[in-house]
Amino acid sequence: MQSLTNRAKPVAPKEMTFMERIYLPAILKGMTVTIKHFFMKKVTIRYPEIKKMFSKTYRGLHVLKKDEQGRERCTACGLCALSCPAEAITMTAAERTPAEKHLYKEEKYAAVYEINMLRCIFCGLCEEACPKEAIFLTSEEIAPANFDRGDFIYGKDKLVEKVHGPQGKVRGGGPLDKNYYHGNAQVTSAFQNLELSNNLKV
Amino acid sequence: MEITVIIVKFALIAIIFGISLLTAMYSTYAERKFASFFQDRIGPDRAGPWGIFQPLADGGKLFFKEEIIPTNANLFLFVLGPSLAMLTACMTSAVIPWGTYLTIFDTQVDLQVADINVGILYVFGVVSLGVYGIMVGGWASNNKFALLGAIRAASQNISYEIAMGLSIIAVVMVTGSLSLKDMAVWQGQNAWMVVYQPLGFLIFLICSFAETNRAPFDLPECETELVGGYHTEYSSMKLGFFLFAEYINMFISSAMLSTLYFGGYTFPFMNDLGLSQNMVSILGLVFLLGKIFFFIFLFMWVRWTIPRFRYDQLMRLGWQVLIPLAIINIVLTGIAITFFGS
Numbered sequence: 001m002q003s004l005t006n007r008a009k010p011v012a013p014k015e016m017t018f019m020e021r022i023y024l025p026a027i028l029k030g031m032t033v034t035i036k037h038f039f040m041k042k043v044t045i046r047y048p049e050i051k052k053m054f055s056k057t058y059r060g061l062h063v064l065k066k067d068e069q070g071r072e073r074c075t076a077c078g079l080c081a082l083s084c085p086a087e088a089i090t091m092t093a094a095e096r097t098p099a100e101k102h103l104y105k106e107e108k109y110a111a112v113y114e115i116n117m118l119r120c121i122f123c124g125l126c127e128e129a130c131p132k133e134a135i136f137l138t139s140e141e142i143a144p145a146n147f148d149r150g151d152f153i154y155g156k157d158k159l160v161e162k163v164h165g166p167q168g169k170v171r172g173g174g175p176l177d178k179n180y181y182h183g184n185a186q187v188t189s190a191f192q193n194l195e196l197s198n199n200l201k202v
Numbered sequence: 203m204e205i206t207v208i209i210v211k212f213a214l215i216a217i218i219f220g221i222s223l224l225t226a227m228y229s230t231y232a233e234r235k236f237a238s239f240f241q242d243r244i245g246p247d248r249a250g251p252w253g254i255f256q257p258l259a260d261g262g263k264l265f266f267k268e269e270i271i272p273t274n275a276n277l278f279l280f281v282l283g284p285s286l287a288m289l290t291a292c293m294t295s296a297v298i299p300w301g302t303y304l305t306i307f308d309t310q311v312d313l314q315v316a317d318i319n320v321g322i323l324y325v326f327g328v329v330s331l332g333v334y335g336i337m338v339g340g341w342a343s344n345n346k347f348a349l350l351g352a353i354r355a356a357s358q359n360i361s362y363e364i365a366m367g368l369s370i371i372a373v374v375m376v377t378g379s380l381s382l383k384d385m386a387v388w389q390g391q392n393a394w395m396v397v398y399q400p401l402g403f404l405i406f407l408i409c410s411f412a413e414t415n416r417a418p419f420d421l422p423e424c425e426t427e428l429v430g431g432y433h434t435e436y437s438s439m440k441l442g443f444f445l446f447a448e449y450i451n452m453f454i455s456s457a458m459l460s461t462l463y464f465g466g467y468t469f470p471f472m473n474d475l476g477l478s479q480n481m482v483s484i485l486g487l488v489f490l491l492g493k494i495f496f497f498i499f500l501f502m503w504v505r506w507t508i509p510r511f512r513y514d515q516l517m518r519l520g521w522q523v524l525i526p527l528a529i530i531n532i533v534l535t536g537i538a539i540t541f542f543g544s
Contacts, residue, residue, distance in 0.1 A: 024404075027508060034240050034507045044243045 059122045059137040062115055064160045067105050072160060073134035076110035080126035080135055088119035089126060106132070113159060117152040210311050218295050218315065225498075226449035227257040233449075233502050240506040264442035272435050276342040283339020284436065284443035290332040291450035297321040298457050299383045300490060301467045301483040313467075313483060314383060321382040322370055325458065326363070329413060333359040335447065336415075336422065340432035351431030354513065355422035358412055361520035362419075366409035368528030369402040372535040373462055386466030396463040401531045403463045405524050410455040412520070415448060417505035421513055456497030457490070464493050 019025055045052060054060065065073050076093035094111035096104045103109075126135050146152055231246070234256065238245030246253035271280060301313035318324055333356050340352020374380055376398055377388040389395055396403045412419040423431030430436075433444045460466060467486035477485070511519070 027504075030507045031503060034503065037242055038236070038239045038503075040242055042239075042242055042244050044238075046244060046247055 059124050061117075061137070061141045062120075062126070062154070062159055063136050063138055064113065064156065065134050065136060066161050069102070071101075071103060071105040072109060073105050073132045074110045074113065075106040075108045075132055075134075076113070077108075077131065079129040079131060083125045083129035084120075085123060085125060086119040086121050088116045088121075090114050090116075110156070113156050115154045115159065117154055118149065206309060210309065211315060214311070214313070214315055215296075218300065219292060222292060222295055222450055222453055225453045225494075226446055227261070229449040229452060229498055230260060230445070231257045232498070233505075236499070236502045237506055240503075261442065264439050267438040267441075269438040269440070270435075272344055274344040275435065276344070279338050279342035280435075281440070283335055283342055284440045284447070285335075286338060287332065287335025287447040288443045288450075290328055290335060291447040291454065293328045293331075294325055294454045295457070297324050297382055298454075298461055299386050299466055301486040302479070304480050304483050313487065317381060317383045320380045322374065322380045325382075326367060326370075329366075330359075330363060332413075332451065336432045336444075339436065339444065343432075343435035345435050347429045348432050348434045351422045351424075351428045351434070354424075354428075355415060355432055358415070358419065358421060358516060358520075361517060362409045362412035362524070365405055365520060365524035365528045366413065368525065368532060369399075369405040369409065370462065372399055372402045372528075372532050375532070375535050375539060382461055382466070386461055386468055389465040390468035394463065394465045399463065399531070399535070401527065402535075403459075405528050405531065406463065407459065408519075408524060410459060411501070411504065412516075414451040414455050414501070416452065416501055418508040418511050419516060420505075420510060421516060424510060452498060452501050453494065456494040456501070459497050460490055460493035466490060 067073050076091050078091060078093075081087075081089040081091060090112070091110045091114070092112040093108050096107050096109055100109075122137060124137050127137055231254070235245040235253070246256045249255040249259045271277060296315040297318060299314040299317070303313060304311045336355040337352045340348040340355070343349070373385065373395055376395065377385045379385060379388070385395070392398075411417075415422050421431075422428075423433065425431075428434070433441050436444060467483075467490040469486060469489040
């Protein structure tokens with residue numbers, strides 16, 4: 001048969017030498033390889049106790065941000081829902097009453113804001129679409145498992161950033177002590193990320 | 203007097219049984235842990251610190267699993283299979299010398315349950331029985347995969363028993379005794395048997411891998427071809443018995459390897475350190491356990507290094523390589539004894 005290219009190489013079964021046929025040297029060689037791995041640094045970690053640092057571009061669970069005075073930034077414009085390729089976001093808008101001025105930044109706000117985490121593909125288009133810098137995928141949490149499909153629909157109770165006071169601490173996530181992170185990368189909180197993206201956009 | 207002897211023997215049996223079971227139990231943990239270390243993982247670490255209660259969790263899980271007995275299985279033989287496997291696995295430890303003797307309340311306690319003068323033959327008898335557990339269990343399952351696994355186990359064990367026995371004949375020729383105790387003593391006076399019988403040791407080692415159905419000879423439970431092998435239909439603690447018997451077998455094989463080729467309970471300068479007899483015995487036991495644990499580690503090390511043999515390769519290795527080599531080893535040993543004395 002004529003080959004189409006001239007790259008074909010003829011292959012013939014190679015006769016094994018005596019040392020190869022008794023296999024033992026090869027087995028010993030293999031065993032030195034495996035014993036080296038026995039003492040190597042392990043690539044896995046004890047996960048819930050030790051967590052690896054997320055990359056700066058990691059897209060975690062969504063966070064509905066609040067402004068410096070602790071008011072929700074979202075105005076329920078619906079651009080995020082529109083931009084969402086998976087159609088995971090729904091919301092119901094409501095008008096702010098004068099008594100709620102300390103709760104919501106704009107006159108309109110989202111009374112209901114739900115993201116279906118089963119639909120969400122964590123693409124971050126909602127984050128890009130948002131004109132009010134209200135939604136970010138900066139939560140350093142992995143979407144958790146659930147027994148109930150209904151529990152995957154995240155409402156405002158789970159999404160809204162937990163901030164206490166105007167200059168309060170950034171929302172509580174996990175513990176932020178040194179042992180929490182595996183490796184020595186710089187710890188970036190969600191709040192710092194927000195500032196970062198603010199600088200980029202403004 | 204007779205009563206004390208019986209009590210002492212029973213206590214010794216209980217202790218050795220306990221040690222065997224404990225070692226087998228933690229061998230399962232060690233296997234999983236070592237497997238993960240060889241694969242750059244951490245391994246089970248949820249149950250207790252570093253996962254040291256993992257064997258208990260595994261055992262508990264097996265106990266509470268649903269017990270399924272196939273409709274067309276032969277119930278009596280189905281139960282007999284794992285029981286036989288477990289029984290024969292535990293029987294061999296009776297003739298292994300675990301140390302010299304202890305003196306407790308002026309009574310001399312041999313650290314060996316039975317010093318029978320045909321110890322080696324007894325071991326072989328029991329090891330040959332071991333295949334019945336697998337064979338009976340596999341046949342009683344009324345499942346073709348189980349039967350295939352059982353047939354493989356049977357033919358594999360029979361093939362490798364021959365080479366194993368032949369390699370031991372050379373050891374018997376050198377020591378001039380069939381008693382395991384005499385062999386240990388002989389190695390204490392001379393040198394480790396592995397120095398005199400390197401080829402025999404290699405054959406014995408390979409055969410013990412095959413006899414315990416461990417990788418690279420784990421064809422009886424070859425998942426890719428036979429689902430689960432001989433224990434396909436087994437569940438709950440009956441499956442546990444099969445798996446556990448394998449680990450006890452591994453422990454016993456390691457003990458046999460240490461006793462036959464690595465001096466058993468003897469250690470260098472055993473009688474020159476000026477220690478009391480009890481101390482020497484206990485140290486001997488510790489040394490023997492150390493050797494055993496090394497061999498158990500070797501079993502696992504090999505398992506996570508070498509891929510499984512193909513069935514024809516297994517048979518060719520057994521019949522065409524190991525048996526002729528073992529015979530050559532006997533001839534060479536005979537020549538050496540004739541010309542250089544014993």
